[in-house]
Amino acid sequence: MLARVELASTPLVQNLCYTFHMKIRIRYFASFREITGLNEEILVVQEGTTIAKVREMLLDRYPRLQPIMERSVCAVNRGYVAAETHLHEDDELVFIPPMGGG
Amino acid sequence: MNPIIQITREPLDRNALIASVAHAGAGGIVTFEGVVRDTARGKQVRYLEYDVYPEMAEQQIRAIVAEAERRWGVERIAVAHRYGRLEIGEASVVIVVATPHRAEAFDACRYIIDTLKATVPIWKKEVATDGEEWVEG
Numbered sequence: 001m002l003a004r005v006e007l008a009s010t011p012l013v014q015n016l017c018y019t020f021h022m023k024i025r026i027r028y029f030a031s032f033r034e035i036t037g038l039n040e041e042i043l044v045v046q047e048g049t050t051i052a053k054v055r056e057m058l059l060d061r062y063p064r065l066q067p068i069m070e071r072s073v074c075a076v077n078r079g080y081v082a083a084e085t086h087l088h089e090d091d092e093l094v095f096i097p098p099m100g101g102g
Numbered sequence: 103m104n105p106i107i108q109i110t111r112e113p114l115d116r117n118a119l120i121a122s123v124a125h126a127g128a129g130g131i132v133t134f135e136g137v138v139r140d141t142a143r144g145k146q147v148r149y150l151e152y153d154v155y156p157e158m159a160e161q162q163i164r165a166i167v168a169e170a171e172r173r174w175g176v177e178r179i180a181v182a183h184r185y186g187r188l189e190i191g192e193a194s195v196v197i198v199v200a201t202p203h204r205a206e207a208f209d210a211c212r213y214i215i216d217t218l219k220a221t222v223p224i225w226k227k228e229v230a231t232d233g234e235e236w237v238e239g
Contacts, residue, residue: 027155029153029154029155029223029225030153030225030227030236031225031236033153075155075158075223078155078157078158078161079158079161094155094158094223096155096223097225097236098236098238098239099219099220099221099222099223099224099225099238100219100224100225100226100236100237100238100239101152101154101159101183101194101195101218101219101222101223101224101225101226102136102194102195102215102218102219102224
């Protein structure tokens with residue numbers, strides 16, 4: 001996705017710059033769903049953003065996630081990945097708190 | 103044979119799962135059934151609420167079953183996990199393994215439940231008489 005950013009202090013001819021953005025889908029389960037009050041949301045982030053960056057954004061938005069986020073791992077497109085992983089357009093990101101199946 | 107994998111809100115049908123893996127060459131069928139109990143960590147549990155990331159859970163269970171097939175040469179496996187609200191005494195998980203001889207069936211079944219608990223994205227909330235919390239394990 002191409003987003004236009006307008007810079008207020010520069011003359012009109014120069015005040016367009018283009019940065020690439022992308023959208024990712026985040027799905028929330030268990031304690032994450034209860035704290036955010038959401039099943040999922042679409043985030044628009046800078047292209048190539050890492051999961052670690054998205055985690056920071058979410059902690060800003062939902063400070064109450066802090067304790068559970070520290071104990072969670074992450075999955076992209078249904079597979080476990082490290083927090084340093086770079087994201088791509090339309091990725092599905094899920095933070096997975098300690099599991100309790102069985 | 104393709105494994106039978108179910109992730110469902112409906113009560114689990116143990117007998118139907120056993121029937122689905124039984125075959126003429128199976129000399130041993132091992133079933134593990136996880137059941138909701140009424141006490142945990144000294145608390146009186148009223149009921150459990152399971153949540154699941156269904157697409158990933160199914161994929162993870164499929165990978166666990168494939169590994170069990172590879173390690174023990176098992177060909178007939180069924181895994182069913184329930185989610186939503188479960189009352190005391192209801193089954194949350196049923197695993198059935200059928201093999202020619204018993205040792206492989208016990209080992210494979212044990213491996214599947216232990217690995218499922220550690221790696222499949224399913225969560226459990228204990229609703230007790232004095233409050234509720236998401237619990238691990």
